[in-house]
Amino acid sequence: MDFQRKEKYSMEDLLRIMKILRSPDGCPWDKEQNHKSLRTCFLEETYEAVEAIDTDDSGLLKEELGDVLLQIIFHSELEEEQGRFDFSDVVDGVAKKMVERHPHVFGNAVAETSDDVLVNWDAIKKRTKSHKSQSDVLKSVSPAL
Numbered sequence: 771m772d773f774q775r776k777e778k779y780s781m782e783d784l785l786r787i788m789k790i791l792r793s794p795d796g797c798p799w800d801k802e803q804n805h806k807s808l809r810t811c812f813l814e815e816t817y818e819a820v821e822a823i824d825t826d827d828s829g830l831l832k833e834e835l836g837d838v839l840l841q842i843i844f845h846s847e848l849e850e851e852q853g854r855f856d857f858s859d860v861v862d863g864v865a866k867k868m869v870e871r872h873p874h875v876f877g878n879a880v881a882e883t884s885d886d887v888l889v890n891w892d893a894i895k896k897r898t899k900s901h902k903s904q905s906d907v908l909k910s911v912s913p914a915l
Contacts, residue, residue, distance in 0.1 A: 771790065785847075785857060788847045805848060815840075842860065874890065
């Protein structure tokens, strides 16, 4: 296998590592995983990141954010294998969302307080999600919650 250990890895390296793990010569466990089998892992890693925040443990937070990122990359790789989307599409989507929902930074809107920002955010979210009523907003809450 053409892989070289490094002192410090990049995002591209992590994406490549996931591809190697899922490859025919990769890890048996990683090759067996699917979205549903990884669901509990995703939740666990998220809760561990929250614990690090709650305990003000920045070392643990760095580790747990990495674990959450790995879950995102893993799920993105599963989708790429099916030809539906890849990690770059996830990045593109969230970047577009941040630009769209911050018109006071990336556009002409004015938001002088955090409350102004939240009012704008909610209005933009309603518009982009086609929520016409409060009932539509409630229907959009994930059943997993």
